[in-house]
Amino acid sequence: MGLHRFKPLPSGRMGIFWTLASIKEAAVVEFGCMGHNLYSGASLRSYGIYEGYGAPLYTTYIDETDIAMGDTHRLDATIREVIKNEHPKVIFLQPSAVPEVIGMDMAAIARLMQPDYPDTPIIPLCNGSFAISQHKGVEEALRILAKELPEAVVKSEKPTYNIIGSCADLFNFGADEVELRRLMQGAFGMEKICVFSSNCSVTDIRNMGAAHVNLVIRREGIPAAKELERRFGTPWVFGRPYGEQGTTAWLEKVGEKLGKEPCACFIKEELDTLELMFDRPRRTLKNNQWSYPDEAVLTIGGHYDVVKGILEYASREMYLTPGEHWCDCPEMGDADIPYYDESKWAPICKNHEKGYLMFSGEALRWAGKNLSLQISNPDIGQRMHPWGAPFVGYRGAANLLNLWINEYTLKH
Amino acid sequence: MDAALSHLKKLSTVKAGKNIKFLTPAVYSGGWCPMRVACNLAEDTMGVSSLMVCMPECATHSRGSTSNPEGPNGELRWLYVLDANEVIFGCRKGVCEALREMDAAGAKAILMIATCVTDLIGEDFEGIIAEMQPQLKARLSYVTMGQFKNFSSGIGTWKTGEAFERFMEPREVKKGTCNVLFLEPWRAKTAPVELPLIVHALEKRGIPVRHLTAGATLNDYMNAPDAELNLVVSSYTQPLAKRMEEQFGMPYAGLHMAYSVADIDAEYARIEEILGIDLKEEFAPWRKKAIELEEKAKTVLKGLRYASLTEVDMPVPLALYLASFGCEAMLIHLADIHPEDIQCAKKLKALGFDPPVCRIMHHDHDIEIIRSLAPDFCLGYIKNPVEGFRVAENMNDFFGITGYERTVGILQRIFNVLETGKNGERLDIYGSAPI
Numbered sequence: 086m087g088l089h090r091f092k093p094l095p096s097g098r099m100g101i102f103w104t105l106a107s108i109k110e111a112a113v114v115e116f117g118c119m120g121h122n123l124y125s126g127a128s129l130r131s132y133g134i135y136e137g138y139g140a141p142l143y144t145t146y147i148d149e150t151d152i153a154m155g156d157t158h159r160l161d162a163t164i165r166e167v168i169k170n171e172h173p174k175v176i177f178l179q180p181s182a183v184p185e186v187i188g189m190d191m192a193a194i195a196r197l198m199q200p201d202y203p204d205t206p207i208i209p210l211c212n213g214s215f216a217i218s219q220h221k222g223v224e225e226a227l228r229i230l231a232k233e234l235p236e237a238v239v240k241s242e243k244p245t246y247n248i249i250g251s252c253a254d255l256f257n258f259g260a261d262e263v264e265l266r267r268l269m270q271g272a273f274g275m276e277k278i279c280v281f282s283s284n285c286s287v288t289d290i291r292n293m294g295a296a297h298v299n300l301v302i303r304r305e306g307i308p309a310a311k312e313l314e315r316r317f318g319t320p321w322v323f324g325r326p327y328g329e330q331g332t333t334a335w336l337e338k339v340g341e342k343l344g345k346e347p348c349a350c351f352i353k354e355e356l357d358t359l360e361l362m363f364d365r366p367r368r369t370l371k372n373n374q375w376s377y378p379d380e381a382v383l384t385i386g387g388h389y390d391v392v393k394g395i396l397e398y399a400s401r402e403m404y405l406t407p408g409e410h411w412c413d414c415p416e417m418g419d420a421d422i423p424y425y426d427e428s429k430w431a432p433i434c435k436n437h438e439k440g441y442l443m444f445s446g447e448a449l450r451w452a453g454k455n456l457s458l459q460i461s462n463p464d465i466g467q468r469m470h471p472w473g474a475p476f477v478g479y480r481g482a483a484n485l486l487n488l489w490i491n492e493y494t495l496k497h
Numbered sequence: 498m499d500a501a502l503s504h505l506k507k508l509s510t511v512k513a514g515k516n517i518k519f520l521t522p523a524v525y526s527g528g529w530c531p532m533r534v535a536c537n538l539a540e541d542t543m544g545v546s547s548l549m550v551c552m553p554e555c556a557t558h559s560r561g562s563t564s565n566p567e568g569p570n571g572e573l574r575w576l577y578v579l580d581a582n583e584v585i586f587g588c589r590k591g592v593c594e595a596l597r598e599m600d601a602a603g604a605k606a607i608l609m610i611a612t613c614v615t616d617l618i619g620e621d622f623e624g625i626i627a628e629m630q631p632q633l634k635a636r637l638s639y640v641t642m643g644q645f646k647n648f649s650s651g652i653g654t655w656k657t658g659e660a661f662e663r664f665m666e667p668r669e670v671k672k673g674t675c676n677v678l679f680l681e682p683w684r685a686k687t688a689p690v691e692l693p694l695i696v697h698a699l700e701k702r703g704i705p706v707r708h709l710t711a712g713a714t715l716n717d718y719m720n721a722p723d724a725e726l727n728l729v730v731s732s733y734t735q736p737l738a739k740r741m742e743e744q745f746g747m748p749y750a751g752l753h754m755a756y757s758v759a760d761i762d763a764e765y766a767r768i769e770e771i772l773g774i775d776l777k778e779e780f781a782p783w784r785k786k787a788i789e790l791e792e793k794a795k796t797v798l799k800g801l802r803y804a805s806l807t808e809v810d811m812p813v814p815l816a817l818y819l820a821s822f823g824c825e826a827m828l829i830h831l832a833d834i835h836p837e838d839i840q841c842a843k844k845l846k847a848l849g850f851d852p853p854v855c856r857i858m859h860h861d862h863d864i865e866i867i868r869s870l871a872p873d874f875c876l877g878y879i880k881n882p883v884e885g886f887r888v889a890e891n892m893n894d895f896f897g898i899t900g901y902e903r904t905v906g907i908l909q910r911i912f913n914v915l916e917t918g919k920n921g922e923r924l925d926i927y928g929s930a931p932i
Contacts, residue, residue: 086553086578086579086580087577087578087580087591087595088575088576088577088591088594088595088598089556089575089576089577089578090566090567090573090575090576091566092556092557092560092576093553093556093557093576093578094553095553095554095557096552096553096554098554099553099554099557114523118530118613118643118644118645119524119527119528119530119644120527120528120529120530120532120533120555120558120613120644121527121554121555121558122524122526122527122528123526123527123528123529123530124527124530124533124554124557124558125527125554125558126526126527127558128557128558136526141525141526142525142526142527143523143524143525143526144524144526144527144528145522145523145524146519146524146528146644146648146858147645148515148645148646148648149515149645149646150515151645152617152645159522162522162523163522163523163524165522166521166522166523166859167523170523170859170862181554181613182552182554182613182614183613183614183617183645186584186614186617186618187617215552215579215580215581215584216581450565451565451566463557
């Protein structure tokens with residue numbers, strides 16, 4: 086890892102924690118020092134996962150004697166107290182960094198404790214280690230929950246779906262989820278069973294097998310979708326819908342899996358609305374690209390799937406040319422979208438003058454750029470509610486174009 | 498003792514923080530760790546750069562959402578994040594290289610802040626400083642903030658204060674000058690720092706008082722040994738004062754420990770003697786009010802029992818003071834125990850009081866247990882007011898305040914709560930004494 090000026094890539098443990106914290110009817114118990122729990126709670130609140138929204142977040146604390154003796158009595162006492170206070174349907178058990186270092190076997194501890202609490206499954210999520218990143222942690226949490234919790238259920242009478250990979254760590258996850266649900270309702274008349282994991286309960290996860298299709302909106306959700314396909318035969322679609330054409334194509338892909346065409350009236354109505362709205366700003370961007378191609382460049386960094394989706398929309402539908410682009414996860418970076426650490430993206434941000442720069446709030450603020458073009462974390466503000474403008478779907482297409490045309494106006 | 502408290506230790510038997518038990522076992526939801534305190538204090542000190550040496554969790558959470566990697570005056574707030582290899586084999590080489598980079602980038606003083614894992618693997622920061630200081634222009638200091646042995650923000654504050662001593666240099670003492678030591682890691686972000694009236698009284702008499710508080714500069718710390726006296730207004734800065742006494746022979750006045758009028762009189766007399774001034778008439782209205790309230794306390798507080806909740810500054814010295822009126826602390830939340838607490842505990846026991854102590858870690862739940870004890874009143878924080886449960890709140894108002902005005906404020910607030918169930922108005926120490 087080494088020297089950083091900016092917030093480093095969060096750890097796998099953080100990814101796991103942020104994925105679990107939003108699940109209602111559960112409780113999270115972290116074994117270790119207390120600071121991580123408190124500060125993660127603060128981060129989650131800024132993402133819109135406030136106290137009372139999802140799982141209550143408990144920790145045990147651990148002192149020198151516990152470390153020296155390998156003593157886990159605090160954990161047992163905490164679990165007993167949490168069950169008494171909260172009556173959770175499931176307890177997610179996670180070690181913090183110190184028990185990881187001293188090699189406490191949380192899985193074995195969970196197995197030993199489980200017989201004392203037969204009505205409350207204790208699920209250890211211990212693969213945080215020191216080598217995996219936030220994204221792998223999210224993947225691991227989704228995969229384990231998809232394996233452990235869903236119960237054998239029959240498919241719902243009316244067609245239903247799950248969203249897999251809407252998690253609190255993804256910037257603007259709440260607004261994007263609202264738009265995805267609107268699309269599925271409008272195009273297929275379908276209701277969700279589980280928004281895994283930013284807006285769901287233990288019951289929802291247990292019922293995931295009843296869904297007719299799984300919508301995987303970030304690649305970390307693919308192993309979970311495969312697990313659900315293996316157990317329930319549920320087909321899955323991977324991708325995030327960006328732009329007019331991109332959203333229509335995504336809906337058609339979902340329709341193929343369902344064996345059902347998306348509602349043509351819904352799509353037409355959406356596209357007609359956007360067509361009128363987009364006419365002038367799109368022409369402005371087109372002219373700008375023709376006359377000043379060096380100004381029509383989109384520089385963008387963030388989650389791989391977000392960068393890929395927005396970049397495709399910008400270049401295929403909106404007359405912006407792909408500039409420097411990168412993802413925020415070393416395990417995901419490839420030739421198309423490489424991983425950049427801060428030594429690469431910091432000078433790009435600082436020296437950026439012409440065109441459009443979309444990246445994290447932290448970097449945009451530091452570089453003195455337009456904060457409304459934030460598309461990734463680390464954030465610098467509070468996102469208390471999910472009612473803002475999305476990036477995905479038809480409404481996301483309008484929002485993104487609105488952001489770009491405002492940036493164009495600011496600079497001209 | 499009540500069954501719900503039977504697992505707790507009595508104050509007189511507590512010699513270290515690890516002896517203080519949680520009132521109930523589950524911590525909800527986490528607790529302030531001392532790392533963030535060190536970061537805040539470094540950020541509040543112009544000219545001081547910091548280097549976190551930590552895991553990704555601490556690196557991420559050390560930054561508030563508004564923090565930048567550079568401060569307004571060129572301070573660097575950089576992060577050294579250990580990888581899996583360094584967790585096993587140590588991070589000395591990487592940290593040394595990071596210090597060289599920060600030095601080259603213009604850092605004037607660097608506070609290294611080690612957190613849990615770095616503390617656990619025992620990285621040798623004394624050794625790093627010994628090796629690196631001769632090679633660098635920047636002055637180096639460090640704190641180890643593993644929460645497993647530094648429970649609270651209080652310890653974080655005093656350890657950071659002590660670490661600032663390394664930035665100081667021997668100076669020729671200037672007669673008739675003093676420093677006031679008050680480090681407060683949280684409130685300075687949201688409210689102005691209030692200092693006790695003694696500071697203004699000295700300044701009015703032409704005594705230069707250097708404020709070693711939020712907003713102080715590196716130069717203030719470097720020059721601090723030139724003062725004749727340190728005024729300590731918080732238990733968190735007493736260790737810094739002691740360190741300065743050892744290193745530079747500077748005396749200090751522990752104003753924070755003086756609650757009674759008699760004790761305050763004695764401390765002020767000492768200050769008058771050292772600085773060669775006369776303070777007597779300066780605080781006459783406040784002193785008169787304090788005497789009046791102490792008289793009232795002798796009858797009103799006698800035989801009452803109270804619980805001390807969270808967010809009460811120096812709960813043990815305060816318990817000793819209230820015990821002098823026959824008022825019994827039946828339970829004290831104590832985040833950590835300070836050396837002066839142990840002295841106060843002995844005196845309390847001699848008066849016949851030895852309350853159980855605990856850490857309140859699940860407020861909503863724990864407050865129900867405390868209600869069941871039926872105290873006559875409580876001091877400290879309560880999330881939601883409960884009908885008939887009398888709590889003197891906002892006790893943080895008195896953090897960093899000393900002298901007659903603090904005594905008046907505390908007693909008045911207790912009387913308000915006992916008489917009306919309400920806290921009354923915030924004490925305005927800069928206004929006239931509430932006659």
